[in-house]
Amino acid sequence: MEFNNNYHMLIGGELVAAEARLDVVNPANEQVIACVPDAGAAELDAAVAAARKAFPGWAATPIAERKAMLDALADSIFANVDGFKRLLTAEQGKPHHEAQGEIMGAGYWLKAYTALDLPETVNEDSDERLSITRHVPLGVVGAIAPWNFPMILAMFKVAPGLLAGNTMVLKPSPFTPLCTLKFAELAKEILPAGVLNVITGGDHLGPLMTAHPGFDKISFTGSTQTGRRVMASAAPTLKRVTLELGGNDAAIVMPDVDVEKIAEQLFWAAFTNNGQICIATKRMYIHKDIYEPLRDALVAYARTVKVGDGSEQGTQIGPINNEAQYNRVLDLIQDAKDNGYKFLLGGEKAEVPGYFVPITILDNPPEDSRIVQEEQFGPVLPLIRFDDFEDVLNRVNASDYGLGGSVWGSDEDKAFELAQRVQSGTVWVNETQHLSPLAAFGGMKQSGVGVEGGLEGLLEYTSAQTLVRRKKAAFVN
Incomplete structure (x- = not known):
């Protein structure tokens, strides 16, 4: 053809x-x-x-x-x-x-x-x-x-x-x-x-x-x-x-994970296809015992990722697909700025042709912030600290969305038990975004x-x- x-x-x-x-x-x-x-x-x-x-x-x-x-x-x-x-x-x-x-x-x-x-x-x-x-x-x-x-x-x-x-x-x-x-x-x-x-x-x-x-x-x-x-x-x-x-998929990261081994996987759970995936991780809840080391590992890895024209060799993340979505993502970033939330990386508009938004990671914004409650559909990820499993489940399940979610932990049985309590149509343990034509995929709630x-x-x-x-x-x- x-x-x-x-x-x-x-x-x-x-x-x-x-x-x-x-x-x-x-x-x-x-x-x-x-x-x-x-x-x-x-x-x-x-x-x-x-x-x-x-x-x-x-x-x-x-x-x-x-x-x-x-x-x-x-x-x-x-x-x-x-x-x-x-x-x-x-x-x-x-x-x-x-x-x-x-x-x-x-x-x-x-x-x-x-x-x-x-x-x-x-x-x-x-x-x-x-x-x-x-x-x-x-x-x-x-x-x-x-x-x-x-x-x-x-x-x-x-x-x-x-x-x-x-x-x-x-x-x-x-x-x-x-x-x-x-x-x-x-x-x-x-x-x-x-x-x-x-x-x-x-x-x-x-x-x-x-x-x-x-x-x-x-x-x-x-x-x-x-x-x-x-x-x-x-x-x-x-x-x-x-x-x-839509989805506002949450990842719950348990305290027993190997931070160095898991950081790259967690990054791509959120940023594959520039975050433009209905089942991308949109909010990442990290246990307090590993919050700082995982936060730092995610930021360090993000700095190595090449953003650019998808047709160029070595590009790992391309642009936002269209101007309307580009402006929606910029609006969410501006709201986070206006409210004084802490940016670990990114947050600035790329002054180049094309609908490029730099990889942006936020440090523990409030639960009721727009960046946590709304679906970004772009390269923006809030990291959120938690210390109690019942509390984090309540926060994850309080969303109007229920498309996907993930739980990450070395104790697979405990992680699987937690995953069964997440109110989403698909919940992964120690991976994400795996879909099969032979398995049902759909959303709960809205x-x-x-x-x-x-x-x-x-x-x-x-x-x-x-x-x-x-x-x-x-x-x-």
Whole structure:
């Protein structure tokens, strides 16, 4: 596949344009690198109509054939890793090694889902009747993917949605549409027309999708604030929804850890992808017995990390993806300054082109501060001292969020016991951010509705249908 500056949407098996165009900016230098179609209501209607036309045939396609096509999609991604990697860095900002990891993960996610099957349960098989419950596709899915991991998080939706027998209209973020549009070119050669449609557009397009009566389900990944609007917009037509929303993930570091061995892991738990991960550590609670040495080790390691353009060799952390998020992160830093909180590192605006924020670490800000209570989604981390496990659990669980969390300790059993009391959809012990396509992932509280991943995630794209057949023998005396 050619990774040229020629971008079209995929609607009904055809590559199409739109009258309006949307600029895509490289966040490392703020330069326009491409223009993509800016779809409106007409293009959306066409995509939904194409998906609805394709649905009966796709739903009737044997699941083994659907799996084979997902497998082929995965192989086509693997065959184009280098082009995707460079394009992802240009539009998203992450370094090449992280971009390659995401592209490989996207292919892996598609391929791994082919190991799953839709279950069928026999409820009763007696002389009188046969009762079975099966899982049937919902219809047409509207999938809205975010800008922080545009490829792999799109596959979180494509893999289960298509495997279950649904057709789909996929919309990437207007900040990161390029890789998704190139993926659409691959899908055109593999999937039947209309099974997967890819459209791009500005902020107006998402609300058009969530309100559109032609969708049977909306799958959305993004902020909690936007998730509330998605849910409200879906309510009039009772669309099913899966919402993977924000997090304010806490790490609890116990006093028995090996500080020197764990400092690097804890740093990347917070700063991978420049902190732009819903399950990144956003607040780190450190036991008082090791607070100072771990604090110093984190700062010392942070000073060795290279921040810069993701396309340059040696870069470990790139820019914030877009100007709006860049300004939100700067606002949180300014609030911490205004309140006199202590900065161990960073805190100053980088006076260079691009949306760069220096690695910023704060020293024990108050629990009720914005920097502790709000999701940063950037390279800013508050370190918080604690001395009582019951107290720290109460502080961790007081959040409105409940997406992920982690507990770190040499005594694995004690750490695991503590982890079971954290009110989050996923809690890791001595690692973080490990997700599997074969395990359910979702949020508690205001971090989401429904799950992605695993059999549970696959079933989110189905309706349970119970079939009851009265047997002839039941009418015989």
